[in-house]
Amino acid sequence: MVDRTGRRPTIYSVAERAGVSIATVSRVLRRPGEVRASTRDRVLAVVEEMGYVPDGAARSLAVKSHEAHGLVLPELRGPYYADLLTGYEQGAAEGGASVVVLLTHGKDDVDLLVRRLAGRVDGMVLMGAVPVSSRTVDAVRAKLPVLVLADRHQDAVESFSTENVGSAEQLTRHLIEEHGRRALRFVGTPDIADDVQERYAGFVAAHEAAGLAPADPVPATFREDDGPRVAALLLDGELEADGVVCANDELALSVMQRLLAAGVDVPERISVTGWDDVMAARYVTPGLTTVAQPVRELGREVAVRMRGLLEDRHSAPERHVLPTRLVLRQSCGCP
Amino acid sequence: MVDRTGRRPTIYSVAERAGVSIATVSRVLRRPGEVRASTRDRVLAVVEEMGYVPDGAARSLAVKSHEAHGLVLPELRGPYYADLLTGYEQGAAEGGASVVVLLTHGKDDVDLLVRRLAGRVDGMVLMGAVPVSSRTVDAVRAKLPVLVLADRHQDAVESFSTENVGSAEQLTRHLIEEHGRRALRFVGTPDIADDVQERYAGFVAAHEAAGLAPADPVPATFREDDGPRVAALLLDGELEADGVVCANDELALSVMQRLLAAGVDVPERISVTGWDDVMAARYVTPGLTTVAQPVRELGREVAVRMRGLLEDRHSAPERHVLPTRLVLRQSCGCP
DNA sequence: TTCGTCGTCGTAAGCGCTTACATAGCGTTC
DNA sequence: GAACGCTATGTAAGCGCTTACGACGACGAA
DSSP states (O other), X not given: OOOTTSSOOOHXXXXXXXXXXXXXXXXXXXXXXXXXXHHHHHHHHHHHHHTOOOOHHHHHHHHTOOOEEEEXXXXXXXXXHXXXXXXXXXXXXXXXXXXXXXXXXXXXXXHHHHHHHHTTOSEEEEETTSOOOHHHHHHHXXXXXXXXXXXXXXXXXXXXXXXXXXXXXXXXXXHHHTTOOOSEEEESOXXXXXXXXXXXXXXXXXXXXXXXXXXXXXXXXXXXXXXXXXXXXXXXXXXXXXXXXXXXXXXXXXXHHHHHHTTOOTTTTOEEEOSSOOGGGGXXXXXXXXXXXXXXXXXXXXXXXXXXXXXXXXXXXXXXXXXXXXXXXXXTSOO | OOOTTSSOOOHHHHHHHHTSOXXXXXXXXXXXXGSOHHHHHHHHHHHHHHTOOOOHHHXXXXXXXXXXXXXXXXXXXXXXXXXXXXXXXXXXXXXXXXXXXXXXXXXXXXXHHHHHHHTTOSEEEEETTSOOOHHHHXXXXXXXXXXXXXXXXXXXXXXXXXXXXXXHHHXXXXXXXXXOXXXXXXXXXXXXXXXXXXXXXXXXXXXHHTTOOOOOOBOOOSSTTHHHHHHHHHHHTSSOOSEEEESSHHHHHHHHHHHHHTTOXXXXXXXXXXXXXXXXXXXXXXXXXXXXXXXHHHHHHHHHHHHHHHHXXXXXXXXXXXXXXXXXXXXXXXX
16 A cells, blocks of 8 residues: 555556556546557556555645635534535536635634635635725735625625515515504614615614614624523513514524513514525524525525636626525414 | 736745745745744845745645545535534644535445545545445545444444434433323334434333334325425324424424424424524424534534644544433423 | 658656745844 | 854756657557
8 A cells, every 4th residue: 555665655656566567657647648558557456556646735736726615603503514514515517617615703813814715715705794804805816816705895896695684674564564563663783784684674664664763773693692691681671672683593493482471472572584595594482573585595606606617717896696585484464 | 916927826936026946935944943033034025025825735735644634524404414524624624624525415436536535635434325335435444544423333444423322212201201202103214324323222222111003104204395295194193193203304394394393282282393493493382392412512623633643644443422312391291 | 661640659848836945134142 | 254154045856747740659541
């Protein structure tokens, strides 16, 4: 399994053992059609026997391609990022590229890590929520194609996102028109991320269309931990509402659970809605009304687009928005 | 931003522009202490100005290290793999390595992909459930350290897993002793994966300890889709049981929901338990009794161990088992 | 027979880094 | 003031691949 030098086999040891030149070994592996069958078989036998695996770094250096994409996400909680990664990996794999993931949560040198990553991949996908300076983004963009997800649209940089304003408006209108809600609150901090902002915008739009005054958002993070706090405000009467439109499902589930535990009738007295359609949303009682995003498809499309950019670096930046789907269950008041 | 050749800057263009040799540029970036402050500043200024990012492949080739680990998982559904990856990425990042993920689900040339991956990383972690031939595993092991997760313990290859037999036994005993169950069924296909096998073994052990005859397992995959089928068996009376020990939470949730929808009193008439403690487990009613695994810690420990192996390749293969924790909620019969 | 063609394979020049070693400059020491 | 040591930097040899180019022989056509 080891050549005479005691090190792992290289293309040289394989060539020597098979009695051919290194060029032939390379051809056997990359363009088998160009070498005579008998030679090919002999070389393949040696490859197998020695357990030769070509060094990716050397290949990358020679072909000037890393055959890898970088995917930078804040974390991996919840189904969103995992699905995104799943779809992306699939799309990248279809083009023969692997994906290097960088999770920024808890790291304090994100800019450095992103720059370093830029040296090891052919293209990079940045989640809007990652804390990276625009200086760094610019530096990386100068070197390779960059795609941004769910971020405020900076011109010049191509972005993907799922539709937010429209579906938030539709959801809110549903609560107002179908369930007669008049005192809705949006739970989530718009400044925290671009999509939250858009969801709130939809919330506002629906109110204006109905001639109602939209209330200010109730600040909350995406984490479950904030649910109890918000529920307490509702229970104490500090927050008067007959419905809460939460920025995501974790928050909604957590709020709803607290309300139910306190004996509040959901949805009779208060409607609760979420966003994302996590698994728990269809198992809880009442079922959580929410908005489903085609996250896996999103991931795949992003990867496909990245492959396109790698082919043709000069295509103009586009803006992609994927449609979402309102999922009506019982927590809004539907039967 | 681009040197005179129109290509991206290399260490040569930076050196030329800064009026130093490439060795000095390299030193500025890797061992700043060895170069005079004035020179260093000058070089750094040029680096910044040109937007220079060292090529990872060239570096890897020179230092003979990819500074990356491979993580091969079947998929990314549910919190298990996502948490594992999160923990692993953290542990790897602490050692300055990035992680390349390979998802095997839906791919038919897994062996080839794994071999190829082996050429781009310094070490590889294989989930037991990935469909890879042992020939391939051996070939990869000959080249770099391999760690296996939740797999049948092949000697020689180091493995990590969470405790299964003991906690399954404990869970089953709880159902028998505390809730007086006498006709339990295990839902899951032991052959499918090593951990399912172990969980069933614990199920059997508890029965034997109680002087009861353990029933055969009811085959089912990890997916939610199998829940309705199993529930139907229970409802039709084809399966007589006063409790089902499911191989994971998805299955358990799905079965439980069907039973409840059909008017069966869970846990009064039938206890239901799962495994993994997914988020939905604490939001459903009744709360799902399950077993929590320290997945993130597992991931991190695996990464740390991998870094150790990379330092000292000759350490003997160890077998690591992390403890799990029984989470009693109401679906077993507890108040 | 001669020449061109084609298929097969070897030679060698990179790809962009790191680093051992050599060298130059300069302050110390006796 | 010569010998020495130390620091800062340059020179150049790889690292293991890919591939342009050319050599060579076999073969068919003229």
